[in-house]
Amino acid sequence: MRSLWTALVDAQGVPAASLIGRDRTVPIGDLTTHSFLPVDIAQMTDRSVLFYTSDHLLTAATAMQLDGIARRITLATADLTSEQLLSVVKTAEAQLVIFDTQLLSELPVATIKLLEKLAPQVNLPTTQKNIDTEWVLLTSGTSGLPKLVSHSVESLAGGLPARRDHTEVVIWSTFYDVRRYGGLQILLRALISQTPLVLTSPHEPTHSFLSRVSTHQVTHISGTPSHWRGVLMTGQARVISPHYIRLSGEIADQSILDHLKATFPKAAISHAFASTEAGVGFEVTDGLAGFPMEYVNDPHRPVELRVVDGTLRIKSQRNARHYLGQDTEAIIGADSFVDTGDLVELLDGRYHFRGRKTGVINIGGLKVHPEEVEALLNKDPRVHLSLVYSRKSPIVGALVAADVVLKDSSQYSPTDELAIKDELLARCRDTLAPHKVPAVMRFVPQLAVNPTGKLVRPHA
Amino acid sequence: MSIRDTIETTFHQVAKDQGRTLVALNDSLPLTQSGLDSLSFAIIVTTLEDSLGLDPFSAAEWVEFPVTFGDFVKLYESANK
Structure with missing residues (x-):
């Protein structure tokens, strides 16, 4: 696999290939001579570099340049707390943190602030080295600290279609953050196929982004089912006219597929x-929720699927390698398959998703581990035990719900309980990201515990 | 309390909980300009499912996504018939 650097060089001959943000457009080919880095890019050679940035375009443009140069590129998101960032810096053995707006606290490593405009780089074309750069993405962990998932360019971009013929006009866009798996896939796809890519800006309202997508005549666009429900609720969905719509990151139910088909009949x-x-893992194009059973147990498919103990397992060249850090579990099991933890059920020749085995809650593509929220609730001296679980939401797929058992609950009046609830939720809001705060909380007399003493978790 | 009153109260409560500034509600107000984000709407819909026993978004019948606050209220009022 060639480094992404060669894709940047190839794009020099394709003026349309560009990253289009709200405030600026960057031709991909320009990244072979210019950079948002204020220093010589050769300084990044063989180093572990961590991005802690808010602007999607600056991140995308700079990270792609460092492939084949840096030893490790870690893409952190700007919503990390200081404690989480420190943990990620340590686990990624980062030697340099690249940021764009501000750093919340002092870091024990060197930092570099990105420029707001591209500046010429003198050494760029000669600094290319054949390092197999490790790409590290963050995912949420049970303890509240992110887990670091190790990929290579091969595993991230190996299955993506290469340069197309340019007779068909393709303009990509995505609702995703490019630092998350779904967004990075679209970024790499646009780069390798040399197509323009319209990126969101942080905190950009959906209707404003849609109007930019419309202006740039986007033909291909991806997002989670929750992103698409948000699009339908703007009442302005029809300002865009994509040929291809891709949903991922969450279970796509029949309702959202039908609504999109009705709104975009030609797509x-x-x-x-x-x-x-x-x-x-796979792509489903027949407009129906779930996936055909033929996808499973077919060793001739490039991505092999199995269902074992009710969960979907995937074996492919695109699996991540491992988690970074000590005391982490293996990603790939002894059978060479990755257990997705997603429960599936076979109904009339089709597998349907039935939630998560471990109780992980997926809120619009963002994952929440119940244990993290439970640990916070259980810290309160009045709380005996709590159970955090997924509650189905027609808007964002799922919400966090909490059942709480109070110590000596008989001593509390209903008014007391309301006050305790307000206090518990206020503490959650102070400590947790907004999507992790329980949307529904109730007090219950007891919780079911299994014979080994563990809480019985309902399957989401 | 009428369905409309319950919905208005829920909008105000969720906006307060989520630290969002809700603009004055009226029937022609587009929901996207109300000051709430999609997480807030999701919480409102779930809260209303508990308080009103209505979940028009998950109903089997075809549901048009509401665009204005008035559409939203109408969706719940017609689900109650």
Whole structure:
């Protein structure tokens, strides 16, 4: 596999290939001579570099340049707390943190602030080295600290279609953040196929982004089912007219597929299964929720699927390699398959998703481990035990729900309980990301515990 | 309390909980300009499912996604018939 650097060089002859943000457009070919880095890019040679940035375009443009130069590129998201960032810096053995807006606290490593405009780089074309750069993406962990998932350019981009013929006009866009697996897939796809890519900006309202997607005549666009429900709720969905719509990151139910088909009758609509650890599993194009049973147990498919103990397992060249850090579990099992943890059920020749085995809650593509929220609730001296679980939401797929058992609950009046609930939720809001705060909380007299003493978790 | 009153109260409560500034509600207000994000809407819909026993978004019948606050109220009022 060639480094992404060669893709940048190839794009020099394709003026349309560009990253299009809200505030600026960067021709991909320009990244062979210019950079947002304020220093000589050769300084990044063989180093572990961590991005802690908010702007998607600056991140995308700079990270692609460092492939084949840096030893490791870790893409952190700007929503990390100081404690989480420190943990990621340590686990990634980062030697340099690249940021764009501000750093919340002092870091024990060198930092570089990106420029707002491209500046010429003198050494760029000669600094290319044949390092197999490790790409590290973040995913949420049970303890509240992110887990670091190790990929290579091969595993991230290996299955993506190479340069197309340029007779068909393709303009990509995505609702995803390019630092997350789904967004990075689209970024690499656009880079390798030399097509323009329209990127979102942080905190950009959906209707504003849609109007940019419309202006740039985007033909191919991806997002989670929750992103697409948000599009339908703007009432302005029809300002865009994509030929191809891709959903991933969450279970696509029949309702969202039908709504999109009715709104965009000419578009090909597909839903894909992908996760940061397992990579891209499959794509479904028949407009129906779930996936055909023929996809499973076919050793001739480039991505092999199995269902073992009710969960979907995936074996492919696109699996991540491992988690970084000590005391981490293996991503790839002894049978060479990655257990996605997603429960599936066979009904009339089709597998349907039935939630998560471990109770992980997927809120619009963002994962929440119940244990993290439970640990916070259980810290309160009045709380005996709590159970955090997924509650189905027609808007964002799922929400966090919490059942709480109070110590000596008989001593509390209903008014007391309301006050305790307010206090518990206020503490969650102070400590947790907004999607992790329980949307529904109730007090219950007891919780079911299994014979080994563990809480019985309902399957989401 | 009428369905409309319950919905308005829920909008205000969720906006407060989520630290969002809700603009004055009226029937022609586009939901995207109400000051709430998609997580807030998801919480509102789930809260209303518990308080009103209605979940028009998950109903089997075809549901048009509401665009204005008035559409939203109408969706719940017609689900109650």
